Structures are given as C-alpha cells and as structure tokens.
Amino acid sequence: MKILILGGNGMLGPWAVTAMKDRHDILLTDINDPHADYKGDFLKLSADDVDGVVKAAEGMDVIINLSVLRPHRQLAFDVNTIGNFAMMTAAREHRIKRVINTGPHFQMVGQQYEEWDTNLNPDMPPAPGTRLYAHTKGLGQEICRVFSKRHGIQVITLLYYNMKHSWNLGGPEAPPVYHEDMVPYSTAWQDCGTAVQAAVEVPDSRLATKCESFFILPDLPHGKFNNEKTKRVLDWVPKYHVETLWNKETRQPPHGLHEAF
C-alpha cells in the first residue's frame, strides 16, 4: 500500500517505519529533517498545513498521523487539533479509505477515569479533561470521528502511554526505574511500531465500526487498562512485556534450559 505518514520524525515514527518499510511504500513527512539513516521518500510538511497535506495525500491508500506537540498552547492546538482536520480533509478529498490516528491514552481516558477506575477499555466515551495535551488530542480525535461517520472513512486510533527501550526499559525522558509502581502502562518501542503496522493491515472485516480505538500495551497484571480488544482485533502480539518494571523477581530459566534443544 501507499502510505503517507504525518509527523514521522518524532519518537514513534522511526519504529513505525522500521516495521513497515519492507511491506509498503512510504512517504514520510515532518517539519524536521529525517534521521540520517532514513533512505525513503521524504517531504518537509507541517501537519496543520491543510493544503499541503491534501496535496501530499494524492494517490495514497492510507494516512498515518504520528504528529504530536505537547507544551506550547498555540502549537498544540495547531498540530493536535487542526492537524487532524487537515488529515481528514485530505482523506475526504482523495477518497482515502483508512486513516491511522495516534495519541496518548488520556485523549480518551482523562483524570476523571484514570484516577477512579480500573479495567479501562478503549470503547468508553472520551473524557480528556483540560490538560493541554489530552484536550487538544481529544478534539482532534472528535474531528476524526465526525468525518468518519459522514464519509465512511475507517479511522483506527492507537493510544499509547509510556514507551520504553526494550534493552533497558528506559525512556526518552527518564531513566528506567525497576520494581516500582509502573506508570499505568508501558510498551516497548518495537511493539509500538508493529502496532501501527497491524492497524494498517487489519482487514475491514475485523473492525466492528468505522471508528475504532485501541490501547497499545502488553499483557500487564494490574488490570488498570484492558488490551483484550487490541490483541483480538488487530492480531497484534507484543514481543516485550516490560516485566522487570513490575515484577520484583528477576526471572532466570532453570539450569540447562537456556535453549530449546
């Protein structure tokens, strides 16, 4: 498939590209230059440039929005809210049938849910609250929903929380902290990328509605967030379960069982 990626040079983009580069034709876009090792097509483009996004989307089968901007109030609305309007306008103009949106868990599950409830699932009504990042992303998600309903565009939204390096479970913003209460969920970067691939490739027949959301997390024992739908519908199998974040025992295989044979 021909895929347009918006905001592809952030933290998640390289992992999504790695998961899909040998399976699909990718046009990567971002306001920043791509990583030096990136070998594919690239276009400098801001996600909130409606005309630019519409033009870039011509001939595409799927649009993926990985753009994120958190702390600055003007830019957060521009990228997280207007950016989704640009993406959905482009999908409508070119009759693109599938859009993959991404964002933080709290664009759906704000403090009103997270501080009160467990077994949080991705089919609840959104309640992002007023935190800037969550709020702006939640508005963008609502724009996706309205366009999806009116134009039959398949919107798949992937909701992440913390992302961790698989080799040491550190993150880009903080060092790893083992054997303590984990921020409600963490996912290895590689698995974050393969989730995007799964969303691109899942058959329409497996999706119950034209607008479906998924929490992207491995199997975690706390029961705070529920990933059942993600595994069942997207057929996504996380490779890493970030176990040393939440299990005090360091598991070692019994002597002699380091290999299968």
Add this chain to the structure above:
Amino acid sequence: MNVLITSAASATAQIIADALAGTHTLRLTDLPRNATGDIITPNDLGHEADTDKLVAGIDAIVNIGFQGQSGTATHLIDYHTRRMYNLLQAASDAGVARCVNISTLRLYEDHEENLVVTEKWRTDPSAENVELLSAHLVEIVCKEFARDRLIQVANLRLGWPFVGGSSAKPEDTAAISHGMIGAAVNEALSTSELIQWQDIHVQSPVDHQRFITKTAQNLLPGIASELAQ
C-alpha cells in the same frame, strides 16, 4: 452581575447584549478585526495576560459558540477550540463562576422532525458545515472545563431561525424569538438550578414545535410559562 459577552460584533451577541443591558454590567469583546467603535474591547483571546485582564472582575461569560465568527475553516476551528480554551482557562483562574455557551439546535438538524429530540440525544454535526462542526467542538471544550470543575457551564442550544419583529413562518418549526433568546440567557445567568454541565434546549412555542423544552421550563423558571404556551 458583571457579564462578558464574546463575539460581540455578531448579530447574536447584539440581541443578547440588548436584552441584558438593563440588568447587568456588560463587557463586550471580539477579535480585533471585528471590534469597531469604542464599545467593544478588541482581544485575540490568546494565552497571554490580555485575556487575564479581560476576565478580571467578571462574574459570568456569555460565549457565542455558533455563528459569532466568520472566516476560513481553520480560523473557525482555531477560534472555537484554542481561543475558547484560553478564555476558559483565564476565566477559571480568575474565579469566574459560570459560562453560558450559546450553541444551536441545528446540531440535530439531520434528525427527522417527528423524533422527540431532547438534551439526552447525542449531537450529530456535519463534517461539511464548519460552523456546525465548530459549534460542536466548542461544546466539547466547555464540557471538559465543567468536567474538571473549573467553571459551571449552561449550554444553551437555541432554535433557528431567530425571529425579530415578525412572527415565524409556518415552516420554521424550530424558530426562536429575539425576546426568548434574551430572556433565556438572562435566566441561565441567574438560575440556581444548574449542575456543573447542563444542556438546555430553547425555542419559541410555535405550531408543530420541533424541539420540546421541558428542561428549560424546569431549570429556567422565569421563562417557564412563556415556553409552555
């Protein structure tokens, strides 16, 4: 009561300002490109100190959430999301107690007229009509501020068209008079019946009335008898 009215150059704001002028102290504001004359304070509703000054000393805000602005799609969405966020953030920081958001029953216009649409029905905005999409988005912004208990919001969804001196045409089954608009806003500013977030549907009593107004009759007692005619 000190009341701030946004999008003050719009026709809707002028209807409301005329109705409130005798009973409240009004501060009118609009974007600099719309604010003409000495009466309307120009303000970009940015996240800087100017917006903090705008809401200082204000008891309640009447926000024009539908057809208060004109322009490109991105301008309308920006105004009704980012600028509303800035306004409500400044208002909550300043201790403004209540916001009356002026929305529209046109958010249900695609529903058949025979359906008994109430405040409990989900709104169904068009993706093609950016004014309606913006009205929907500003409702969400307001609701999240109410959900976080930063400000109380009365979301008035008004009928259409607005009818001045003449009576409504027979086909205008969702019409609302200028007098009813002013009275409803006045009541929404002062009623003690509101919860933190409250949708209220208001239209004038007309033949084959499209929307029922029981919630308004219960929560806005000053216009209950007029609504029930």
